[in-house]
Amino acid sequence: MIKVNLNVKELYNSDFNFLAKEAEYICLKNYGKKVFLRALLEFSNECKMNCLYCGLRKDNRNIKRYFLSVQEIKKIIKKNYLSGFRTFVLQSGEFVNFKFNELCDIIYKLKKEFKNITITLSCGYFTKRKLKLLKESGVDRYLIRFEVADEKIYSYLKNGLSLKKRIEMLYNLKELNFETGSGFMIGLPGENDEILIKNLELCYKLNLDMIGIGPFIPHPDTPLNYLNKPSFEKVLKITAILRILLPYSNIPATTASGTLEPYGREKLLKVGANVLMPNITPPRYKKYYLLYPGKICINENADTCILCLKQKLKKINRELSFDTGSSINFTMKNNNLELNYGIN
Ligand code: 5AD
Ligand code: SF4
Ligand code: FES
Numbered sequence: 128m129i130k131v132n133l134n135v136k137e138l139y140n141s142d143f144n145f146l147a148k149e150a151e152y153i154c155l156k157n158y159g160k161k162v163f164l165r166a167l168l169e170f171s172n173e174c175k176m177n178c179l180y181c182g183l184r185k186d187n188r189n190i191k192r193y194f195l196s197v198q199e200i201k202k203i204i205k206k207n208y209l210s211g212f213r214t215f216v217l218q219s220g221e222f223v224n225f226k227f228n229e230l231c232d233i234i235y236k237l238k239k240e241f242k243n244i245t246i247t248l249s250c251g252y253f254t255k256r257k258l259k260l261l262k263e264s265g266v267d268r269y270l271i272r273f274e275v276a277d278e279k280i281y282s283y284l285k286n287g288l289s290l291k292k293r294i295e296m297l298y299n300l301k302e303l304n305f306e307t308g309s310g311f312m313i314g315l316p317g318e319n320d321e322i323l324i325k326n327l328e329l330c331y332k333l334n335l336d337m338i339g340i341g342p343f344i345p346h347p348d349t350p351l352n353y354l355n356k357p358s359f360e361k362v363l364k365i366t367a368i369l370r371i372l373l374p375y376s377n378i379p380a381t382t383a384s385g386t387l388e389p390y391g392r393e394k395l396l397k398v399g400a401n402v403l404m405p406n407i408t409p410p411r412y413k414k415y416y417l418l419y420p421g422k423i424c425i426n427e428n429a430d431t432c433i434l435c436l437k438q439k440l441k442k443i444n445r446e447l448s449f450d451t452g453s454s455i456n457f458t459m460k461n462n463n464l465e466l467n468y469g470i471n
Pocket of ligand 3: 423424427431432433435436
């Protein structure tokens, strides 16, 4: 096993070319050429929250809200199951309480009907009690970003909510044995090097199974519409550092990064990312799921994206994989195996 000096501050101040090379080496060593695919279904854009940065915020009246029925969800999953997908990410805004039972019911039915699928949920904050019910319904993985590891900025962006509570939820997820994903945005207001280092340290401390990061892209219908996007170089560097810090975690090359930069996803796969999340939401709904403007693949259907990704990966000497692709962290933990990686 290679030994790296895992002092986050030191890594952060290291030369990019060194970080990129190291990250690519670690990724290829641990995952080979495989890039895991996750089919992303944005099943509802309803949201009770008002996050300052997000196009789905409750106060944005310029979008049509939708909530797919169980029948529609089943139909979409079936089609993509037949294309080879076994890992599905169901994403929505934050739920109003009365829809919770509906959600459990959907998951239960999907797990019953489609054999050997893995379901990841990404629907915002839930109490431990509700997370337990979700687990019992069949949810395998959960994604919820902490967005920024700074209590003050977090609370400003999320109208007084507490970062501590969010982090508590992440520990609850781990305790309930969900494969746990989180992450942050790059380029939020008030961000500086120190905060980016804190973001990285928190990902490390949480020992996340999946880490989703991406640039903040200002949305015209939000209070933060006057801000600038971050540079893509920053996203590249942070991804490389994450791969070095968490060699056994899954790191997606996110759609927001592909939106910020042409060939952004390919470039991230070269510095440590090992997951792609093609969007299987039908284009007639996709156009209403704009967290940020200019989102790529908005008019393409899932089949077009899969073909496109296949070609893209071939060009960078990598391969699509429909494997369940649990993080190595998670697999080792569930088999009582120890990983000997540490931080200074
Ligand atoms: N730009 C980039 N990412 C965004 N998200 C929300 N709004 C934006 C934006 N304007 C991200 C958040 C959230 C995830 C679902 O999408 O990190 O957790
Ligand atoms: Fe809702 Fe999530 Fe957007 Fe916040 S980031 S407004 S919780 S969809
Ligand atoms: Fe969707 Fe290329 S990945 S069109």
